[in-house]
Amino acid sequence: MTTSNRRVFLQRAVASGTLAILGGGGLLRPGLSSAAEWPRHAFDANTIEQVLQTLYGTNVATDSTAIRLKAPRQAENGALVPIEVSTTLPSVTSIAIVVDKNPRPLVGVMAFNGAEPFLSLNIRMGETSNVRALVYSQDRLYARQQVIRVTVSGYGG
């Protein structure tokens, strides 16, 4: 890490720390810090816009066919829906999965620092919903989405 990089990192660390104290979102940049806190604000958010704003500091995501979202069109059981995301986008720092209609849309986010940009998870869905894969690449946010039909809620009721 060069001195200037370290300085930028420290500034960001201080800035996000201050925001956290103020109760703000704490602009998290996935993949930037190895000892990052679990992004509580992003997981507590109940709209897509809030999730994007908290996690990436933007609410603009460009649709990209360079993202592959492998998911069923129909899921009998919302308690276990297999999702796989891969991409050919360059320098990917993170991949996230968001379910629009879940009570808490953010499912998870994975930051990469050497591993291939790939994410595979069995997720829980409350009802039929649009599902988005979000990929952060070279300081820009890209998305691919698909509707998954759910017969039985994964939230047990």
Next chain:
Amino acid sequence: MARSTRIKTRQRSGVTEVLCLIDHPMETGQRIDPRTNRVIPAHFIQKLIFEVNGKQVAEADIGTAVAQDPVFVVRVRGTRSGDTIRVKWTDNKGEKGSASTFVA
């Protein structure tokens, strides 16, 4: 309660695929216990860290929308036979787990 964390690797066209299976209830905090009529408190893994030879290569933050007994897959390029692959996790109640294996 000790939870089982299992890890294994397999080779797939030049990529080492790491599979991790964790026995964990991943309680959403939204289910109601039919016996007591009370909400079952949320209990879920929050953070996972994946390492190759002690160096972190990926980190996952997850919430309650990840299914019970989760399986995680990480793909790594350029590993050598004998490299150590390790996963560590922590949940919202402070429980921890880890497992490691060697690249075949």
